[in-house]
Amino acid sequence: MAEITAQLVKQLRDMTGAGMMDCKKALLETNGDIEAAVEFLRKAGIAKAAKKLDREAKDGRIEAVLSEDGRKGAMIALSSETDFVAKNDEFIDFAKKLAMLSMEKAIASVEELEKISLGEKTVSDAITELIAKIGENIKLRKVEYFDANDGGFVLQYIHPGNKVGVMVELSTSASGDERVRNLAKEIAMQIAFSNPVAVSRSEVPQEVIEKEKKLYEEQAREEGKPDAAIPKIVEGRLRKFLEENCLLEQEYIRDSDKKIFDLIDDTSREVGEEISVRRFVRFEIGAA
Numbered sequence: 001m002a003e004i005t006a007q008l009v010k011q012l013r014d015m016t017g018a019g020m021m022d023c024k025k026a027l028l029e030t031n032g033d034i035e036a037a038v039e040f041l042r043k044a045g046i047a048k049a050a051k052k053l054d055r056e057a058k059d060g061r062i063e064a065v066l067s068e069d070g071r072k073g074a075m076i077a078l079s080s081e082t083d084f085v086a087k088n089d090e091f092i093d094f095a096k097k098l099a100m101l102s103m104e105k106a107i108a109s110v111e112e113l114e115k116i117s118l119g120e121k122t123v124s125d126a127i128t129e130l131i132a133k134i135g136e137n138i139k140l141r142k143v144e145y146f147d148a149n150d151g152g153f154v155l156q157y158i159h160p161g162n163k164v165g166v167m168v169e170l171s172t173s174a175s176g177d178e179r180v181r182n183l184a185k186e187i188a189m190q191i192a193f194s195n196p197v198a199v200s201r202s203e204v205p206q207e208v209i210e211k212e213k214k215l216y217e218e219q220a221r222e223e224g225k226p227d228a229a230i231p232k233i234v235e236g237r238l239r240k241f242l243e244e245n246c247l248l249e250q251e252y253i254r255d256s257d258k259k260i261f262d263l264i265d266d267t268s269r270e271v272g273e274e275i276s277v278r279r280f281v282r283f284e285i286g287a288a
Contacts, residue, residue: 004032016041043218060141060285061086062165063095064156065103070175073154074103075167076113077142077283085136086162086285094130098123098140108145144281152278155181157188166191168280174273183267183275189253190260191282196247199277204246212241247277 004027012023012034022041030036060079067073078095080086098113101123107113114124121129123140131138144167146154152171159165166188174180198204216237220230243249252258268275 004028008032008034012037012041039215043215043222058286059083059086061092061095061162062158062283062285063092063099063162064158064165064167065096065099066154066156067103070153070155071148072103072106072146073156073167074099074107074143074145075156075165075281075283076102076140076144077165077285079137079139079141079285080134081136085134085138088134090130091134091138094126098143102143102145106145106147108143110140110143113143114140142283144283146279146281148278151175153184155184155188157185157192159192163285164192165283166280169278170275171278172273172275174271174275177271177273179267179271180273180275183263186252186254186263187247187260187277188280190250191247191280193253194247194250195282195284196250196280197245199247199279201242201246201249204242209238212238247280 004024008027009020009023012027013020015034016023016038023037026037026040027034030040058079059082060077062075062077064073064075076095076099078091078098080091085091097118101107101116101118102113105113105116107116114122114127116123118126127138127140146167146169148154148169148171151173152169153175154167154169156168157166168184168188168191170180170184170187172180197208213234216234217230219237220233225233248259248261248264250260252260252263264275264277
């Protein structure tokens with residue numbers, strides 16, 4: 001049996017938001033395996049949020065940049081240890097430079113961007129230099145680049161405080177219509193608020209679906225449901241999961257009587273052109 005230390009219990013509590021006693025019990029049940037303990041708490045309905053604890057990434061800033069024609073965009077997440085550094089002018093300026101560099105070089109990965117030259121040094125070396133100057137750990141956490149080169153446009157939304165950022169690409173021939181632009185803004189804000197996992201059901205990774213099904217089956221068994229009823233219970237809970245986590249099926253945050261696909265259909269009819277969400281990305285400082 002692994003030693004269940006107070007530090008391990010605190011780490012699990014920080015990851016899940018569960019109480020100290022529940023965390024200790026979960027660790028005892030899973031022989032000190034913290035990832036298994038997170039799943040244990042989630043199955044029991046105790047965990048409030050399963051997120052990875054990473055001291056270096058608990059704060060930071062998101063920056064995004066868009067091309068003049070609105071067809072290309074880039075977004076980066078640069079992490080720091082404290083909000084104080086995240087609001088530092090030099091840190092902000094550096095984050096903006098990285099976003100611009102990502103768009104100019106069409107780079108969509110951290111590893112690739114770190115190798116690119118920024119002045120006389122690489123981005124990786126520039127980060128090391130900034131760490132030495134500011135005195136905190138700084139890490140390029142995420143990078144994304146979109147290019148709507150075959151029709152449509154890119155729109156970005158950075159929530160006040162620069163802790164949550166969204167970049168969405170819409171496919172349409174009516175990209176210049178203000179109604180379509182307003183729709184894109186509403187969709188971006190929806191993504192920021194509701195954090196969907198995919199645009200539609202067909203894009204949800206199979207491993208995610210299988211993991212959810214297994215979880216719901218185990219929950220049903222622990223609830224004492226009869227074996228014959230479990231498949232239908234799993235199906236119902238999975239359907240609810242997909243409705244809540246697929247963008248097109250989510251309830252519109254401004255009008256719960258509408259789904260996002262209704263919002264898109266309404267605007268498509270108004271402008272007389274088909275509109276679809278091609279892809280999106282959502283960054284959140286401190287999230288996995």
